[in-house]
Amino acid sequence: AAGDTAAVFTAIAKAKARCHLAADAPVCSCYEAGRDGFWLHRCLEEHQITNLVVDSASIEVNRRRRRAKTDRLDSDKLLSMLMRYYGGERRVWAVARIPTREQEDERRVHRELGRLRQERTAHSNRIRSLLILHNLRVERIGGRAWTHWWAQNAARLLPGLRAEIERECERLSLAARQIRALEAQQQHEVRSGAQPAIARLAHLAGIGTGSAWVLVRELFGWREFHNRLEVAACLGLAPTPYASGTSEVEQGISKIGNKRARWLMVELAWSWLRFQRSSQLSHWFNERFAGGGKRVRRIGIVALARRLAVALWRYLEFGEIPLGATLKSPARKVLAN
Structure with missing residues (x-):
């Protein structure tokens, strides 16, 4: 058994x-x-x-x-x-x-936070879909504006649908409260100095506390990398060529490894272009890919994500700040992403 x-x-x-x-x-x-x-x-x-x-x-x-x-x-x-x-x-x-038991346990917070955010989106979409059945449309589900709107329009619905939406609202409120509690826990631990690696990574402009938390817990905190190739391979951002005889085809990235960190690095690559415009990595992307079409930019952003992951690893491991990168002011070191 x-x-x-x-x-x-x-x-x-x-x-x-x-x-x-x-x-x-x-x-x-x-x-x-x-x-x-x-x-x-x-x-x-x-x-x-x-x-x-x-x-x-x-x-x-x-x-x-x-x-x-x-x-x-x-x-x-x-x-x-x-x-x-x-x-x-x-x-x-x-x-x-x-990983050790402690290292494995440290991954629980951000993984639960990710699931709760998905649940929040699902509840919000469900409420919106139920309202559209009766041609009722609202900009935002949740918050004071939603409470005011619902108080004015709830009576227009039949009892069964109204009760279902109210139960969905309760589940949405519970998910939102738990999200706020976990985000506050992350902020408190970083501000108190209990997470120096996360605070250090979040000191870079364009990287928030949430993103730094995931990268350290999933990638840089307990894995041992010896070179940049191992970093790219762990993320699944390494190229996968296919060459047989005279046929040579690039199959794209391998997508092997930690998918949470891979998705996050692609998001951070876009954020890096926005908040670190004077960095060498941003100049490299703009010279090679910015002038191309959507497909070229998508290819380029994955290449930038791979280079950025290596740069962040060197920053945490050896203290090498990415060339041209700017740091946040002391008052903005800890920002939620």
């Missing part, structure tokens, strides 16, 4: 006995990264079992249109690749870096 760790250790003990191995013989294992996260990895490590958490997308598969797939075949494949990995083929698959 899922989560039955006792059965796992019993199976390992039986395998050692069947193979005539000592009770303290080393054991190596692996499993695919997924919904279970890292609790199983930590449990195995606590029992002196060397474990790997691997990216399932990096595992070799048969490319036939129809291929057999069973749990036994999958386990046999993992076993063969595990043997190849410890035989010296380190690039046979991608191994995940495991």
